[in-house]
Structures are given as C-alpha cells and as structure tokens.
Amino acid sequence: EVQLMESGGGLVQPGGSLRLSCSATGFTFSSYAMHWVRQAPGKGLEYVSGISHNGGDTYYADSMRGRFTISRDNSKNTLYLQMSSLRADDTAIYYCVRTHSNNWYSAQSFDYWGQGTLVTVSS
C-alpha cells in the first residue's frame, strides 16, 4: 500500500525557515516524480514544487521560486521541502504528492497524497 507521511510542520516566525519531510513507503520511491501542493486554511489547492525521480530536475511555482528548495534522498525514501523567508501567506497545509511518472514535467495526475503537515507563519 502506497503511503506518504509528511512531518516537520509547525509555527514559525515571519522571515524564518522550516524543512518539511515526506516519508514514502509501499512503492519504489526512486522511480517516481514527487511534488508538494499546499492549501491555505479554508482555501483551495496550490501547486508548490516538483522533482524528478533522480532529483535531477526541479520546478517551482513563481511565488516559491528562490525561497523554497525541493530535494529528495532516495536512499531514505524521503522527500524534502526547505522553506525560507517565510511569510504569513505561506501558512497552509503542505501535502506530499506522487505522480505516476519518472519526471516532474511528465503530464500525469496526482495519484497519491499524504495527509499533510500544517505550517503556520506568525509572530
């Protein structure tokens, strides 16, 4: 059974940093592209970032580019999102998501989602 388990969320001050992790089980993690999608409280879904199976290609939505860094450790079956220069509007649940493809740019839907981890940016 495919399982994605996010961790690392919490309360952080504006301008601060946080690293999210996503532990993957139930599939060959190193063969799949992975993504982060976020959802502000009571709002819709927003794409954050994607990474190809070997970590060689990454993509960021405009508002995250330069502040967020996606990475992965295939030996640990873990996806990461390093977030810096956090702002109040980064407050959201962050979901780890899989696509049934090797590369982030391959046109595939998001077939498995984690339960999410809440990041709150506030002083």
Add this chain to the structure above:
Amino acid sequence: EIVLTQSPGTLSLSPGERATLSCRASQSLNSIYLAWYQQKPGQAPRLLIYGASSRATGIPDRFNGSASGTDFTLTINRLEPEDFAVYYCQQYGSAPRTFGQGTKVEIK
C-alpha cells in the same frame, strides 16, 4: 498559466440526485490532461478522474467526466451520503499545474 474556473461555487442537492460540476479552462487544454479530485473535511484530496474521463482505481461508476473544448464536466449520478465534499479540477499538461477553486457539494 492556465486558469481553471469552476462553477457553481456551491451545489445544494439531496441524496439520490445528480450533481453536475463545471470547470472551464482559460486557454486550450489537451483534454487528456484534466483531472478531478474529491476532498472531504480534514482529509487529503483523492484522485477521482484523470484524462478528463477515466476513473481512478476504486472509483465508483456513478462518477463520470467529460470534455468539450475548454469546458469540462464532472457528473455524479445518484449522490450517496459519502459524496458530499469539495471537488477540484486540475490541469496537468503545462507548468505550473493549476487547480480550480473548487465546488462544494452540500446536502440540501
């Protein structure tokens, strides 16, 4: 960036009725790159439909997707109590992947 506009914002229906949800793309979109997700309170989204009309694994056949140009439709036949939720469309053919703002299907 492709903008997806969903309508209506809220749909109030009774169990057993049919729900028709719409999603319109701001520009031409290869219909095979359109998905629908269901999200219940406190849960992560779940993939329902991909390729505009293909049901994901385990999705009941009362969920149907269709496409016509830049207009996409999710139809839920004979609403079950567990179908009351928020539904999002998503395009995954271009970057960034974008979502509609959601349609809430609530019990009337």
